[in-house]
Amino acid sequence: MSALIQEAPGAVGRSGGATGNGLLRYLVIRFLLMIPTVLVLVSVVFFLMHATGDPITTAFGDRLTPSQLHAKLHQAGYDRPLLTQYLEYLRALAGGDFGRTATDNQAVSQVLRTYGAATVELAGYAMIVALAVGVPLGMVAAAYRDRAPDAALRLFAILNYATPVFFLGLLLKLVFAVRLGWLPVSGRSSIGVQLELGNQTSSTGVYLIDAIRSGDGSAVADVLRHAVLPGITLGLLVAGVLLRLVRTNLIGTLSADYIEAARSRGVGRFRLVTRHATRPALIPVVTVLGLQVAGLLGGAVLTETTFEWKGLGYELAHYLTVRDYAAVQGIVALFAVVVALTNFLVDIAAALIDPRVRY
Amino acid sequence: MTDLLRIEDLHISFSTDAGPAPAVQGVSLSVEPGEVLALVGESGSGKTVTAKSVLGLLPPTAATSGRVLLGDGETDPAEDVLTAPAGRLRALRGTRAAMVFQEPSTALNPVFTIGWQLAEGLRAHGRGTRAERRALAVEMLDRVGIPEPERRVDHYPHQLSGGQKQRAVIAMALALGTRLIIADEPTTALDVTVQAEILELLHRCRTDFGAAVLLITHNMGVVADLADRVAVMRQGRIVENAPVRRLFAAPTHPYTRELLSAVPDFGNPATARARPAPGADGAGQAPVVEATGLVVEYPGRLGGSSFRAVDGVGFEIRPGEVLGLVGESGSGKTTIGRAVAGLTGVSAGLLTVLGEPLGTGRGRRRLRRATAGSRAGQIGFVFQDPATSFNPLLTIAESVGEPLTVHRRDLEARAVRAEVESLLDSVRLPRGHGARYPHELSGGERQRAGLARALALRPALVIADEPTSALDVSVQARVLELFAELQRERSFAALFISHDLAVIEQVADRVAVLHRGRIVESGTTAEVLGSPRADYTRRLISSLPLPDPERQARRKNLTALDRGSPGP
Amino acid sequence: ACTSAKNDGTPAGTSAASLTIGTTDQVTSLDPAGSWDAGSGTIESEVYATLLSAKNGSSEVAPDLASAIELTGPKEYTVTLKAGLKFANGHDLTSSDVKFSFDRQLRIADKNGPASLLYNLASTAAPDPTTVVFTLKSANDTLFPQVLSTNAGYIADEQVFPADKILDDTAVVAAKPWNGPYAVDSYDKNSLVSFTANSAYRGLLGTPKTAHVQLKYYTDASNLKLDVQQGAIDAVYRTLTVTDLQDLSTKSGIVVHTGSGNGIRFIVFNFKTQPYGSATKQADPAKALAVRQAVADSVDRAQLASQVYKNTFQPLYTSVPDGITGATPSLKALYGDQHGGPDKAAAAKVLSAAGVSTPVTLSLQYNTDHYGSSSADEYALIKTQLEATGLFKVKLQSTEWAQYGTDRVADLYPLYQLGWYADYLDADDYLASFYAANSWVNNGYADPAVLALIKKEETDTDPADRTAVIEQVQNKVAATVPLLPLLQGSTAIVTRSSVSGVPAELDSAYQFRWAELAKK
């Protein structure tokens, strides 16, 4: 979330200057680089989790006698040497098997799919809000640098960032759902729509897509109504960061020589800001925005909790408390992959914007 | 009134952290149609600021007074840029006057194609349709001498060479049919060979396009080559304004005289290094540096193919001898210097420095140890940019004394201080400057301190990598003088790296000419520069504009005749 | 598949024939052998039936799928099934399914399952389609019929469930092995589950009054509260905060039904590490007893109940909650002002009589995430109360539950918070669980006399006699205070006022069953 630390991390291989068929090679290397990242995270989490309690004692600590607990632990295999369990886990993982959750008997892959779809949907709404709010306002702020609109926008940006997601969510809920009654309090859809979408064959889990596919206009409207508050809550958080980022970078590029050069040829101010300066300014913005994905997932935990949006972030917090090793590791691995993939996509996006980058 | 540009009693001052800072104080100038007016002067004298004021490009922190009138008063009414409303100003920009910037790579937007950027100027003034604008862009690129303009028009700036970029920038300036081009150091960032081409193009701006040029430069050679009239600026004022020949022949203001005398005059025996025949005193002794088949490669990214920056170079430096290394940008000069200093590993070949062979291959660790070991302190290094070569958090005395503190552990603090003071004395720096921080010194002073540090341990070898290229000519002259003097006194061997033939001529006993990582020619300074054998050396020398309008004009005629094209 | 719940655009759209219930619970598994928790229990008790079950509002068990149960030998219960029982999928429910279910529980003994409740079951036999014979390990077990009514006693369809492993929820739902009043017809785990009345059900609870029920899961109680307040759902079962309940009770259109629950809260003294405990340097059983008694003298349960729980909880003076047969508030007359209130002087007296120097330092542990967020408030107040006597210095610490369970039995906590709710409503479950040898509390307390009494109560077939023994156990334990009962929890059900079928006053024997719910 540290938008101001603009040194783009993960700079490995970024802005390589070579040409030719380096792209494929680069893709492969980037892909392979994901593996150690995921492995490191999963391993760290594995040992940390096992060091701090087990799901069985957590579930039955005030139910069963110590000997009964031991029997259950033995039956679940948690009393074996940690290394054995670790290697077993890795072996399964290598075979693409994430295992089953310890506490509620689901395939971890299923958990990832179901809740992942929800988080993706929420993140999507948030990104839309963030882009729609952050980019144009950032441009306005940069254009009106150090004047009243800029001051107001910067304050707006900082307030977005400074207000804890749950506090903002609560306030929005009170105003728009309880006081005005315009929007639903929480959830991803109303009960009827959820039942209807659930009965669809091969649902994607992304409600908006499912609703559109169902062809039921009222269902789409219902899903969108439910998306408004969570999308805004999480979106504004990112929008604040984005606004500041766009502003800073735009101010930077606006002082570049080529802008002065364009100005010396009589190009007008509006066009300078919207065309000449924006695209170069977007390169670092896109890069940093990729990093925001991690922050977005973190913010999603709080948003999901506040709005009953049953997604991965909330589930992770839940599975952590009950020490569901398999589920936590699965979600962590997925997060790592998502973040790595996003950075990868960001690189490609940056390459599209920046003609100098050719791998 | 027929002047394209008339500046009357212009004052510009900036508000800074330290209060208002006057940059231009009462400048008056005028440029006539078809004329090339050169604006010269030391760094910070206000040349750029004056030029920017013409197009109303000053930052809002600038306060101005006086008048800047654009327009010849006949076809266009003269208008005061300083008071013109924003919309009017925009209409004037590019049409009445256009600007060519110093660094072509930063003056072009990296994410748009050349053609698009060219068309933007036309579009801003509502010229033509999209297709017409593109056609005009192609035509302009063609006219400024960019090959294959139809293809190049869709290229991005990074796909063009430095010279081509500058041509594109000039094309953009010309595209709107302006009659006045303001060129702010248009060739400083370019190699001499490329510089010559761009100067030629600017020349054509006048002949082919009928545009007047306000040329800002600090290179007297360029002035002599191109200008009709010269205005000399100093500390925000014009101190002398005269036709070019008169100025060079009979400068009136002391500052102009000083400026002209500081310019290294290539091919002028009076300024060439006067000393006994090279190698005389070092003959017979073992060379300080000996390189055979030296190869330095930089590894590619992510295991990609590596880049060979130095490719089979052989040379030697004898005790007390100064070897000048010249070549265009990227030819590998710095790389060789760093290899000799042990800062870069050697990939292949043999390099013996001070009698100790430097291993080849992945010898970084060994190298570092070698530097810290027996050769430690026997090599002095003078860096190109004196500003960055000092730790900003240490005083000059601390930095200069660092070699002593590290290597002469036996010395007490007092002794170190005394030694530092004598070093400062020897580079003619007031002792009091030792207590200052690097940013509190001028560029020339910093470079002197750099010399002092390099000499602290009385090294047998000094490597100087473009030690004066960041300095003003006048300051450069002093530093070069000092270098030569110290070298005579202490008779250390030196590897002197420069891209400026005139500088090399002044300091080097022998010269090696580097081109794309290979040495194309080497020999005594007189041999190589006086009667060059390699084509490349000849090209280098002929590209160098001489700081004397008479000689330069003569030479230009000669080359023009050589090429069989009519002279100007 | 869904007929009545078709959405008509209004967010609060539930029609009269259907009812939506909100909860913050979570489901572990729909397989009876794979879950033993309240969240799964809520669904399972509606979709599966047991041989015997407690009729609502009573702690006595009565035949449900069974038609009769008999003690046919010292170690043998014989159960006769009703005739013509079926699962919702059309399979016959016979004694073979019953045998299969119990054998399966013991065989799988899943880590999340309730198999340990069947500790006394040796084997099950099905001599004919309607007869089941349970052979026990120990004789005269009066509690076994109760055990049959717990989670461990749900009857599973042998044609659906594998004998040796847990079945996935989606597979369970697809196979429709339902034999309770309701059948699941769509299942979105821990999000939304919809039910339809099971026409095959012929049990104790009768035909459901509402054909369709949806169970909606919440993660945040305040959203649950807002939804019932806004009318998006019809009823709330487990768990709203005290503040929410108070606020809802002032809202029109909402009815808050409360009553004492069967959960209890208490402080455990670890006999080894409590002040003067057996493993401490100044081990001294008499002084240790004095410390326990002085603590018992000092706590003000009424204040805890009113300030922290707004009187939704009630003071508890024995480990058997009020409403269970045999419960007797033994500690009330023994400690404090002898009317249930605290008494500083009594505490000071007992300490000085034992020669304990004051202030006594107590390290008191509580947990943050298992017994509700009010635990922090509760223990802050206990600390305040104890320190107000001037006799104690309390070091309050908290630990997350996952670690708490391990640390507690590793004797790391001298005094600590615990809670308990019963698997079946019998006083034994509130006595043997705490005071029997090797109980799960495991605080080092063992009194042979108490053990003998518990044994006696467990095998005593005469009800009146048994109740007397149960009272004896409580009185005996109260004198030594191995654990200090504090509060008895509450049950709260919130409904829209259009919903009927929930009694105005709930008691600890009340179980929330949907069959009686109806909506106007």
Added chain:
Amino acid sequence: MADDLLDRPAAAPRRHRSPLPGRLRGVAGLQRAMLLTGTVLTGIFVLAALSAPLLAPYGYAQLQSGGRLFGSQQHPSGAHPLGTTIAGYDVLSRTLWGSRTALEIIVGALVLSVFAGVLLGLVSGYLGGWLDRLLVGAADAMYAFPSLLLAIIMSIVISGGQSSLVGGLSSAACSVAVAFVPQYFRVVRAEATRLKSEAFVEAARVIGTGTWRIMTRHVLRNSLRTLPLIFTINASEAILTLAGLGFLGFGIEPNSAAEWGYDLNRSVADVTSGIWWTALPPGLAIVLTVLGTTLLGESLTDLANPRLRRRGPARAGAAPTPDGGAVHD
């Protein structure tokens, strides 16, 4: 002396060493307002934190005074200007004490993460090689992970394992710190990598200065320039992370310290029940404190970065430049 005349000190020194307050004078208008607001808010926060025992009417875990309980959820009154919480604490006192907790966490977390991050970053950046690659990989992995979730995991590991030894405060500080280490690592490493090839470091290498001496004397001190700015940014992140932890129930218990996120979490039910006084004070405290530190950080960034820096318009000359405004440096 001609030499001196020519070698005037450079007009625009490359590196400003003038302390920031010195630069304040040149700062105008909005930037000054931002800086002042940020400084004042941060100042109030720090002051409240330092003098919480004096300012707060009661202790953070105090439920009674003079033998009488405050009572739970009491309306604001003379005795309790902001009322009491559900647990029966005085809201004003908890909010004030909360600033102390926040400051302690910030300081603790920053000190921990700065030490670890700077050391690792320096070694990694300057020495390079496989150690660098390894550390970068690890840092990337951690950076890729949402800091709040990382903090949750760490708080479980730290508090779960040894709650009896380490107080809630230090475990929270550690969890936040762990999430920040990669940031400092990154920044310092980048600086060290950059400085490694700076001329003055090379100068030291040519001289033969030892690696350790170069790292400490030349690289370390120069790579710390940006840290104060990151401090302020991380300070706000620390507050938000802590509040998030508290809100999700992984934070500090009310008996060990007053923590805004926890108080907010407990007051969610109050808010939906029309009890406003328990949620607003901690919520606003978070918002204002983060606002203050962020404003401060942003203005410091602006001041330190000449590209973003802005001076007042010149007053000396006559007409202001035309086309004045946005598109300038």
